[in-house]
Amino acid sequence: MRQNYLLILLEKTSFIVVLFLLISKLKIFKNIFEKDKYTQKDLFVISIIFTVLSIMGTYNGIVYKGSILNTRIITIVSGGILFGPFVSIPTGIISGVHRLLMYPGSMTSIPCFISSIFAGIFSGLFYKKIRPNYKVFYGILVGIISENITIILIYLLCTPKELALDIIHTIYLPLVVGQFGIGFMVSIVNTIEKDKKDIEARKKAEMSALQRQINPHFIFNALNTIASFIRFDPKKARDLIISLSTYLRHNLELNDNLINIKKEIEQVKSYVDIEQARFGNTLKVIYDIDETNIKSPSLIIQPLVENAILHGILPMDNKNYGIVKVSVKNLDSKVKISVEDNGIGINQNVIDNIYSGNMPENKIGLYNVHLRLKLYYGKGLEITKLNKGTLIEFYIWG
Incomplete structure (x- = not known):
């Protein structure tokens, strides 16, 4: 019994x-x-x-x-x-x-x-x-x-x-x-x-791979720009060398840790300084930055600004200023970050491809940022084609 x-x-x-x-x-x-x-x-x-x-x-x-x-x-x-x-x-x-x-x-x-x-x-x-x-x-x-x-x-x-x-x-x-x-x-x-640790290990590997893919493509152009300024404006050339060194230092320090948003904005400004030296009066960048010490993934805003300049502003066939606005706004429990331009506007097919993960290998900048944000926060970029230009937004929280 x-x-x-x-x-x-x-x-x-x-x-x-x-x-x-x-x-x-x-x-x-x-x-x-x-x-x-x-x-x-x-x-x-x-x-x-x-x-x-x-x-x-x-x-x-x-x-x-x-x-x-x-x-x-x-x-x-x-x-x-x-x-x-x-x-x-x-x-x-x-x-x-x-x-x-x-x-x-x-x-x-x-x-x-x-x-x-x-x-x-x-x-x-x-x-x-x-x-x-x-x-x-x-x-x-x-x-x-x-x-x-x-x-x-x-x-x-x-x-x-x-x-x-x-x-x-x-x-x-x-x-x-x-x-x-x-x-x-x-x-x-x-x-x-x-299983969680295995997923985190895979995410870490994906993060590292994605960050390596987001390498700066403008170094040679920056060096040529600096070389041209050396002849007629040495002080400007020195300033650009400092901006380039700041930009490169941030890229060399890339890791999977979150960084203070202020360092991320510093990286953006270093990139913009060089691009404005290249394109002169055709490019204007506005910063609307709230005071915050929140941390974000590294190299997450600069690729969006780069995309706005190269694919939004430069292809415009007019003599108007190209304007890019970078915004960091404190909300109740999170921070909203946006990059807006008044350029030609993003193609809807590109937006669809980013959301579906069907991006060509030569156009992976936005997609990589979108994917990295999803890996960190579970939600990626919000991309909107405006009447004139493109608005890209995302949210981060501590």
């Missing part, structure tokens, strides 16, 4: 594990589990998940002479090992109180109530002390210890002793073996975290 209880409890443990697996696949919960640090709101949501699973474990348990073989401790300990005391302690208290009130006259109600709280506290204490590679082992160990506390309390608090010993003799092995379910639940979250 005890063997039947073991098989039944393993079946119920499998049910809880599979249910947790399905929950972890839901986008709202997967996004939480993937985080490196959890907010109070995250921990509150996770606590609800594990509390519900613990209560379900009690409802789904097997009644034997006033005791209930269940999976409650499995979920309490899993919550503590994975997410810490702010999850396991509320889960242990609430599910323990539920067990106490569910069968208040049951001889094992008080031992199960006490051991549930113990499991919540004990597993939570191990949260920051366990290396990720050992969480499965320690989770199972803490679960076994917690169930042994249950058994000891049943023996000490329950009468008659013959019935207490009969219950212990029947439920001990199923309860201990069932704790391997903790290993499966921990492994599910570990797999999510590993």
Whole structure:
């Protein structure tokens, strides 16, 4: 008969594990589990998940002479090992109180109530002390210890002793073996975290590749411009050399870390100084920059300004000023960045190709910025063809 209880409890443990697996696949919960640090709101949501699973474990348990073989401790300990005391302690208290009130006259109600709280506290204490590679082992160990506390309390608090010993003799092995379910639940979250790290590694590789593709194409033209100024305006030539060196320094310092937006604007201005020296009065650039210390991906604005100048302003067949406006505006919780020009206007096919990812290899500047923004923030460029010119906008936040 005890063997039947073991098989039944393993079946119920499998049910809880599979249910947790399905929950972890839901986008709202997967996004939480993937985080490196959890907010109070995250921990509150996770606590609800594990509390519900613990209560379900009690409802789904097997009644034997006033005791209930269940999976409650499995979920309490899993919550503590994975997410810490702010999850396991509320889960242990609430599910323990539920067990106490569910069968208040049951001889094992008080031992199960006490051991549930113990499991919540004990597993939570191990949260920051366990290396990720050992969480499965320690989770199972803490679960076994917690169930042994249950058994000891049943023996000490329950009468008659013959019935207490009969219950212990029947439920001990199923309860201990069932704790391997903790290993499966921990492994599910570990797999999510590993997948996240793999995705981050791929993103990092993509970032590096995209940044290498966004190399300046105007260096030779800049050098020719500087050479021409050396003859009749040496001071201007010196200023342009400083602008070029600033521009190149920013490019050489490219990495996957976010940089202060002020450095990004400095990079834009260095580029614009050289282009204005080349094209003279045909190009005017206006800056509308709010004071902000927000960080942004490197080399994210300059390619947009370059695109506005080369593909918007220069092809114009008139003698009017070409105007490019660079704007950085503080909003409530994010910063809006825009580059607007009064040039010939972007072709709708180009916009469609950027959004669909179907860009020719020789026209990847805008697409690379669009893709990098999507990798960082989940949303890329917003491109609008105006009556006269093009408006490109995007948002960043800390």
